[in-house]
Amino acid sequence: MVWLILGILVLPWISCILFGFFLAYKLYHPYTKPRGKKYKKVHDIQKFRIPSKSNVELDSLYLEAEGAEHLVLITHEIGSFKESKLKIAQRLVSEGFSVLLFDLRNHGGSSKDRAWWPMSERFTDDIESALNFARGKFPQINTLSLYSFSFSTFPTLYIINRDLKQPCNIILDSGPSHQVEGLYGKFLDALGRDLGMVPGIFRFKLFYPLVKWSFQYFGLKMLATTWPPDFSKIQSKVLFITNDSDPIFPEGDILKVAENIQDKQVVLYQNSTHLQAYRLEPEHYENKLVKFLTQTE
Secondary structure (H helix, E strand, C coil): CHHHHHHHHHHHHHHHHHHHHHHHHHHHCCCECCCCCHHHHCCCEEEEEEECCCCCEEEEEEECCCCCCEEEEECCCCCCCHHHHHHHHHHHHHCCCEEEEECCCCECCCCCCCCCCCHHHHHHHHHHHHHHHHHHHCCCCCEEEEEEEHHHHHHHHHHHHCCCCCCCEEEEECCCCCCCCCHHHHHHHHHHCCCCCCCHHHHCCCCHHHHHHHHHHHHHHHHCCCCCCCHHHCCCEEEEEEECCCCCCCHHHHHHHHCCCCCEEEEEECCCCCCCHHHHCHHHHHHHHHHHHHHCC
């Protein structure tokens, strides 16, 4: 009877820890795909499979601007897919830039990689593979830019630790922060409940702190990274797009990264939260992006 009572008392706490572990795993393995075939509306589009490490292939879409010598590689935030960036890609094509959109592993049409760790290294492999693929596939390109969002801004900057030619330009929307400690808790507080990640029973004040701790703990263990890297190695010109009301990547956290990079620009959007700058001010956003890319050709 005593063991039964102890089991009943302990079970909720164990469940919280296990659920936090499950959330951390799902963060890196969302297996999200777009609804419908949005890219059918886009003319002159090509599909490629990009080989990455760990026997993974990345699904990609290539939008070519006639006579373009500047290629912009675009990846998505975690939990999303390349088709979510088609609108901005089409605008860039209209301005004379070719675009290669690609899914990270475990996202969109890319291969599934069920490994638990080290996820930082694996996602950085994908960024590196996309860069190498672009240079080999499109020899007519003489300027290469890399454009990423939110959590994918981390592996984008982490390529400076790899032995490869860096892109001419890097665009970072809503990230990264100068440290990863506490980041997962901010994510869960800001988006976890709204996105339905946390069922009602785990939202109780008694249980939620343990779920949050477990998610943070296992998320970092699976990431298995040392952050920040040595930003003095950055040779690219960098554009930071920040939001003054971002609960996950506050402006101040991003500026601590930016201050270590010599050749950079920072654009701040007022009354904007995480990843919402383009939705709120699309024309201003597009103009800033095109101007940055044009100045660095």
